Amino acid sequence: MNKAVRKITISALLLALTVICLKVIAINPGFSFVRVSLGPALIIFSSLFLGPVYGGVVGAGSDLLGAFVFPTGEYQPLFTLVYGLLGVLPWFLNFILKRINNRKFTAIFFNFLLICWSIATVLTVWLYPQINEMNLKIIYSSVGVALAIGTIISLFFISKHFQNKFPEYDNKFYRYALICLICEIVLMVFGNSLVKSIHFSQPYMLMVEWMALISFINIPINSFGSYYLEILLSKIR
Numbered sequence: 001m002n003k004a005v006r007k008i009t010i011s012a013l014l015l016a017l018t019v020i021c022l023k024v025i026a027i028n029p030g031f032s033f034v035r036v037s038l039g040p041a042l043i044i045f046s047s048l049f050l051g052p053v054y055g056g057v058v059g060a061g062s063d064l065l066g067a068f069v070f071p072t073g074e075y076q077p078l079f080t081l082v083y084g085l086l087g088v089l090p091w092f093l094n095f096i097l098k099r100i101n102n103r104k105f106t107a108i109f110f111n112f113l114l115i116c117w118s119i120a121t122v123l124t125v126w127l128y129p130q131i132n133e134m135n136l137k138i139i140y141s142s143v144g145v146a147l148a149i150g151t152i153i154s155l156f157f158i159s160k161h162f163q164n165k166f167p168e169y170d171n172k173f174y175r176y177a178l179i180c181l182i183c184e185i186v187l188m189v190f191g192n193s194l195v196k197s198i199h200f201s202q203p204y205m206l207m208v209e210w211m212a213l214i215s216f217i218n219i220p221i222n223s224f225g226s227y228y229l230e231i232l233l234s235k236i237r
Contacts, residue, residue, distance in 0.1 A: 007050050007051075007054055008054075010046075010049075010050060010054075010233075011046060011050055011054040011057060011058050014042050014043075014045070014046045014050075014058050015057070015058050015061050015062055015065070017042055018039045018042045018043055018046075018058060018059075018062035019039075019062050019065050019066045019069065019070075021037045021038040021039040021042060022035075022037055022039035022062060022063070022066050023066040023069070023070040024070070025037065025038075026039070034210050034211065034214050036214060036217055036218060036221070038221065038225055039062065040086060040183075040184075040188065040218065040222050041180075041221060041222040041224075041225030041226050041229075042058070042062075042225070042226075042229075043055065043058055043059040043062065043083060043086045043087045044086065044087075044090045044179065044180060044183060044222055044226045045225065045226040045229045045230065046058040046059070046087055047059075047086075047087045047088060047089070047090040047091045048090050048091060048094055048176070048179070048226060048230065049229070049230060049233060051091055052087070052088040052091040052092065054087075055086075055087030055088055055090065055091060056084045056085075056087040056088045057087070058087050059083040059084045059085070059086045059087025059088070060080050060081070060083055060084030060087065062083060063079050063080045063082075063083040063084075064080050067079075067080075074199075076195060076198075076199045078195040078198070078199070079192070079195055079199075082187055082188075082191045082192050082195055085187055085191070086183060086187050086188070089182075089183055089186070089187065090179050090180075090183055090226075093178075093179045093182055093183070094175070094179055097175050097178065097179070098175075103171060103172070103174065103175075106174045106175050106178055107159075107174040109178065110174050110177050110178040110181060111152065113178070113181060113182075114148070114151065114152060114181060114219075115148075115152075117148075117181070117185060117212075117215075118144065118145070118148035118216075120212075121144045121148070121209075121212040121213065121215075121216075122141045122144045122145060124205070124208065124209055124212065125137055125140040125141045125144060125209060126141065128205050128206070128209060140209070140213070143213060144212070144213055144216070147213060147216035147217065148216055150216065151216045151217075151219055151220055154220045155177055155219070155220055155223060158173070158220065158223065158224050159171075159173045159174065159177075162227065162228075162231070166231055169231055169234070172227075173223070173227050176223055176226050176227040176230070177219070177223040177227075179226075180218075180219055180222040180223045180226065181219055181223075183222075184215045184218055184219055184222065185215065188211060188215065188218065189208060189211040189212050189215055190208065192211060193207035193208045193210075193211045194207075196211075
């Protein structure tokens with residue numbers, strides 16, 4: 001099969017799957033305007049596997065197509081922009097990290113950044129003025145700490161799983177995890193929260209806090225999903 005045709009075929013399949021994941025089988029964990037799904041993992045994978053052009057098409061196309069096929073309100077083009085960037089940024093991050101090509105450094109830097117992000121999330125709960133009840137601050141911060149610890153532990157065991165089950169593949173799981181972490185913070189927490197605060201007329205920092213807590217669920221899902229798909233499609237190349 002021609003390389004371009006193969007890429008177009010795979011991107012079309014990923015686009016359809018992403019729409020389904022984002023709009024049909026997404027899970028609402030109890031926070032307003034927040035959903036958990038495999039959609040971002042598919043978009044990140046499309047960028048890493050097919051390149052930034054196809055990744056951007058899958059990301060932007062999934063939101064655009066999903067908004068018209070499964071409408072849930074007024075269309076907001078800024079969401080399309082965020083998901084389009086989610087399909088572009090991973091490729092550039094991967095390009096930089098491949099030049100560094102130090103697995104130990106990548107794993108250490110990932111865990112350092114994740115710990116810093118966990119501390120920042122908890123501090124935001126205590127410093128955010130609209131969360132002014134002590135019991136809510138304790139609950140939110142406790143949930144944040146528990147989710148952060150769970151993320152670190154789950155990623156450690158996911159990494160061991162890939163090492164044991166697929167020893168023949170280059171161990172670059174933490175590179176994927178670092179890419180997913182950066183994309184989650186930059187685009188899905190700060191970027192997506194800004195769009196949601198505009199679209200739903202909600203305080204920006206409140207949206208950031210909700211998305212920050214959910215990020216500890218998304219990071220393992222996106223890391224596992226994107227890396228597993230990389231191995232799966234590498235097997236059938």
